[in-house]
Amino acid sequence: MAATTDAAPALGPGIYRRKTKTQRVLNALNGMVAVPMRDPFALVGLAIYVVFVLVAIFAPQIAPYDPLEILFADGKLASNIPPLTDDHVLGTTNLGRDIYSQLVFGTRSALIIGLSAAFIVAALGTLVGLLAGYFGGLIDTIMMRIADVALGIPFLPFVIVLAAFLDPSVWNIVLAMALLLWPNTARVVRSQVLTVRERAFIDAARVTGSSTSRIIFQHVAPNILPLSFLYGSIAIGWAILTEASISFLGFGDSNVVSWGVMLQDSFLSQALSRGSYHWFLPPGICIILVVVAGFFISRGYEEILFPKLRD
Amino acid sequence: MVRVVNRLLHMLFVLWAVATIMFFMFRLMTGNPLAAYIDTNFTLEQQEALLVQFGLDKPLWQQYFIYIGNLLQGELGQSFFYRKPVGEVLMNAFPNTIVLTMGALVVAYLFGIPVGAYLAWKRGTWIEGVGIPTVLATRAAPEFWLGMILLAVFAFNLGWFPSGGANTAGAEFNSEFARFTSVDFLWHLVLPALSLALYLQGLPLLLMRSNMLEVMQEEFVTMARMKGLSEWAIIMRHAARNALLPVVTTFALSIGLSVGGNVVVETVFSWPGLGRLLVGAVASSDFPLAQGAFLLITLVLVSMNFIADLLYHVLDPRVSHGSNN
Numbered sequence: 001m002a003a004t005t006d007a008a009p010a011l012g013p014g015i016y017r018r019k020t021k022t023q024r025v026l027n028a029l030n031g032m033v034a035v036p037m038r039d040p041f042a043l044v045g046l047a048i049y050v051v052f053v054l055v056a057i058f059a060p061q062i063a064p065y066d067p068l069e070i071l072f073a074d075g076k077l078a079s080n081i082p083p084l085t086d087d088h089v090l091g092t093t094n095l096g097r098d099i100y101s102q103l104v105f106g107t108r109s110a111l112i113i114g115l116s117a118a119f120i121v122a123a124l125g126t127l128v129g130l131l132a133g134y135f136g137g138l139i140d141t142i143m144m145r146i147a148d149v150a151l152g153i154p155f156l157p158f159v160i161v162l163a164a165f166l167d168p169s170v171w172n173i174v175l176a177m178a179l180l181l182w183p184n185t186a187r188v189v190r191s192q193v194l195t196v197r198e199r200a201f202i203d204a205a206r207v208t209g210s211s212t213s214r215i216i217f218q219h220v221a222p223n224i225l226p227l228s229f230l231y232g233s234i235a236i237g238w239a240i241l242t243e244a245s246i247s248f249l250g251f252g253d254s255n256v257v258s259w260g261v262m263l264q265d266s267f268l269s270q271a272l273s274r275g276s277y278h279w280f281l282p283p284g285i286c287i288i289l290v291v292v293a294g295f296f297i298s299r300g301y302e303e304i305l306f307p308k309l310r311d
Numbered sequence: 312m313v314r315v316v317n318r319l320l321h322m323l324f325v326l327w328a329v330a331t332i333m334f335f336m337f338r339l340m341t342g343n344p345l346a347a348y349i350d351t352n353f354t355l356e357q358q359e360a361l362l363v364q365f366g367l368d369k370p371l372w373q374q375y376f377i378y379i380g381n382l383l384q385g386e387l388g389q390s391f392f393y394r395k396p397v398g399e400v401l402m403n404a405f406p407n408t409i410v411l412t413m414g415a416l417v418v419a420y421l422f423g424i425p426v427g428a429y430l431a432w433k434r435g436t437w438i439e440g441v442g443i444p445t446v447l448a449t450r451a452a453p454e455f456w457l458g459m460i461l462l463a464v465f466a467f468n469l470g471w472f473p474s475g476g477a478n479t480a481g482a483e484f485n486s487e488f489a490r491f492t493s494v495d496f497l498w499h500l501v502l503p504a505l506s507l508a509l510y511l512q513g514l515p516l517l518l519m520r521s522n523m524l525e526v527m528q529e530e531f532v533t534m535a536r537m538k539g540l541s542e543w544a545i546i547m548r549h550a551a552r553n554a555l556l557p558v559v560t561t562f563a564l565s566i567g568l569s570v571g572g573n574v575v576v577e578t579v580f581s582w583p584g585l586g587r588l589l590v591g592a593v594a595s596s597d598f599p600l601a602q603g604a605f606l607l608i609t610l611v612l613v614s615m616n617f618i619a620d621l622l623y624h625v626l627d628p629r630v631s632h633g634s635n636n
Contacts, residue, residue, distance in 0.1 A: 145324070152325035152613045153332075154571030157589055157605050164593040164601055165336065237451065244453045245575045249590050263456060267579070272463040273474075280463075284456035291451035292444070 042300025048293035052286075056107040063101035067257040070095055083278040090278050094269045102257050103282050109258040110240050110290060113170050117239035120178040122232035125185025126224065132186065133193025134216050140190075147183035155180055156245060163251035170253055173242050181238065185231040189224050196223045226301065233298045237291035244287055259283035315621065322617045327379075329609050334378050337602050338371065348599055350391040361389060382606070388599035392592070397603040400588065405607065407477055408577070408584035410491055412569045414500060415507035416562065423512040424558060427519030428551050432542075434524065450513035455575035458506035462579065465502060472502050475581035503580040507573065511565060515558050522554035529553075560623045567615030571608050 055062060064087050083091040083099075090099035132143040159176040166172050196202065197220065205215050240259075246252050247260025254261060266272075266280040348361050362368055365377060365388065381387070387397035430442050449457075466474040477499050478490065490496055526532060527550055535545045574586030581587070585604055592600035 148321070149325050149328040149332075152609065152616070153329055154568075154605075154608045154612050156574050157571050157586075157608050160574065160589055160593050161333075161336070161601060161605050164596065164598070241451075241453055245455065248453070248455050248575060249578055250594065260453075263453075263459070267459060272459060273467045275463060275468060277463065280456070280459055284452060284459075287453055287456070288448050288451045292447050295447050295451065 039300035041296040045293035045296030045300070048289055049297070052107050052290060052293075053111060055104060056111045059104050059108055063098075063104040065098040065101040067102040067105040068097060070097060090282060091276075093265060093279065094271075099262075099279055099282070102262050103259070103286065105257040106259040106262060106283065106286065109170060109256050110243070110286075113173060113243045113258075114236035114239045114290070117174045117177040118232040118235040120174060121181045121235040122185055122228045124178060125182040125231060126189050126221075126228040128182060128186040129189025130193055130216055130221060130224070133190035134197060134220060143186070144190075147186055150180050150183045153180055156242070159242060159246055160249065160251060163246070168251055168253045170243060170256060170258070172251075173239065173246055177235065177239055177242065181235060185228060188231065189227055192224045192227055193220055196220050230298050230301045233294050233301070237294035240287060240290055244283075259287055314624065318617055318620055322613055325613050326610065329613075330379065330382055330606065331375075333602055333606060334375055337598055338374070348388045350389075352391070353389070357389065364388075387603040387606075390592075390600040391597040392595050392600065393597075397599050400600060401585070401603055401607055404583055404585050404588045406491070407582060408570060408573060408586065411500065411503055411507065411577070411582060411584060412566060412573060414504040415511055416565055416569065418504065418508040419511035419565075420515045420558075420562060422508070423515030424519050424555065426512075427516040427558075428523050428546065428554070430516070431520045431523035431527070432546060446513050446516055449509055452510070453575070454506060454510045454572065455579045457509050458503065458576050458579040461502050461506050473499050475499075477583050503576055503582050506579070507569065507576050511569060514561060514565065518558050518561060519554060522557055523550055526550045526554045556626050557623075560619050560626060563615045563619035563622060567612035567619075570611045570615075 092098055128143050132140040159173060162172050162176055202219055205219050243258060244260035247258055248264045252261055262283045263280055271279045348365050349358050385398050390397050390400050393400050430439055433439050462474060465471050478495055532545060532550055535549045574590060577584045577586040578590055585608060589601060589604040592604060
């Protein structure tokens with residue numbers, strides 16, 4: 001796996017010179033940003049993310065209305081206003097809510113769900129992979145059996161069944177993802193750890209008396225962080241898609257403005273038979289953009305971290 | 312042979328583990344062990360019979376063994392909503408889901424495989440530049456959203472297809488087979504199958520493309536080129552055949568994944584399948600039905616993984632003789 005360290009020397013083991021903690025963090029960040037710069041697809045993906053993050057942060061400034069406010073015009077309910085009327089860029093819902101404002105605020109829940117689920121999945125998968133790969137033996141066997149079971153559980157139906165017991169909340173989705181989706185990351189991390197474990201600098205660390213936890217977290221972990229990052233960026237899209245499906249099925253939190261809830265609202269309000277494309281097309285397009293951005297970024301990482309996969 | 316037995320045991324282990332997880336979820340999280348099987352609207356005799364059948368008055372560990380025993384006999388209790396045995400309700404919906412899944416998958420693979428090979432052939436051209444992001448976009452789109460667009464355009468706007476269900480209300484058939492082959496049924500099948508296929512074609516397409524690119528580097532392709540064969544003959548007779556193998560094994564895998572993922576598409580088109588049954592059961596707290604539908608979906612997923620695994624080794628002997636990983 002020389003390729004990993006060649007491509008991202010900043011993430012390699014600190015065997016050349018001792019660096020301070022801040023230096024190390026800065027170097028790692030630099031490596032993560034440098035990768036997309038070399039791949040046009042990854043650059044596009046990153047640009048999409050930046051735009052969505054900015055929209056999410058400045059949502060109250062960008063959106064002309066409160067997304068849940070029921071609007072009135074001339075004393076009448078402002079329902080089903082067609083797009084590009086007055087300041088309703090995308091028109092209003094049948095309850096008189098501004099669709100564009102909902103779309104803008106939807107970026108917030110998408111990013112919160114996407115990032116938190118991705119972080120948990122990547123962190124858990126990395127931890128399990130590290131421990132299973134480094135220790136091997138019984139720990140490895142037990143963890144990999146649990147991984148098999150998790151992979152044998154149908155994901156979406158499981159989230160739905162969870163909804164039978166838990167109150168509707170976006171955190172159910174994060175919980176289900178944490179429970180079921182870590183094995184993919186764990187398996188890849190584990191096999192990577194198996195090769196890193198045999199390298200000379202690990203032996204060197206062991207001989208010089210480093211503690212086990214120090215070897216795992218200071219010497220092995222930095223070498224597999226790019227992998228965790230790769231799987232994390234895929235999980236963001238998965239989480240957003242899952243939220244959309246669950247909300248659409250009616251198990252989401254209807255007090256939260258999200259793209260999935262918007263789609264469910266439009267579906268139940270006969271937007272399809274009325275041909276209100278301005279209502280149900282935009283949320284889907286936003287979902288596609290964010291998920292595709294994740295694909296592009298992970299593709300960029302894959303091609304640069306694992307050049308043998310290229311062509 | 313050892314391998315087959317090994318994989319079979321492995322599959323049974325996963326099934327047992329999932330069944331056990333479900334047992335604890337439904338007994339402990341409903342707050343009341345009776346709630347998992349007994350609806351207070353059942354008649355007293357029915358309640359009494361279920362109490363005995365599932366041993367609900369016994370300690371939890373005894374209930375567990377009774378539950379596993381019942382599962383092995385396909386005994387899943389009474390649906391609260393349908394007032395019928397869960398097994399019967401599931402078996403009514405299951406064929407609809409299988410037909411939908413298989414129909415969509417066949418279309419997806421018939422489309423994805425040749426198009427994937429074509430995109431590999433067109434590597435580096437503008438066709439690839441447009442094609443790949445388009446395919447990625449279909450994989451990124453929520454399945455139900457694709458369904459909503461098809462529904463709005465082809466059912467509501469143009470009126471070419473019905474907007475939901477599997478049959479026109481009141482239609483009667485002599486047998487299930489007659490129903491599945493009736494024009495009416497196929498007419499209802501088009502839109503849901505198409506929205507699923509739109510989502511599913513990405514996997515065979517991208518896989519076929521990357522396999523083709525890999526195979527085109529192999530020596531036997533160079534050899535065919537040196538023999539002066541036409542580009543068409545090289546692609547069809549030499550490269551595509553070899554690239555096809557791994558794609559075929561993913562077909563079984565996709566069946567399993569799709570039966571679970573169908574849930575949303577079935578809801579959009581009111582398709583009377585397993586997924587819609589699960590959604591309805593959870594929404595109305597019909598616990599026995601929810602548990603049964605979930606276990607059946609899991610059974611399909613796990614057994615399809617098993618078949619894919621076997622196929623993979625049968626079709627590519629290098630894998631089974633090479634290592635024992």
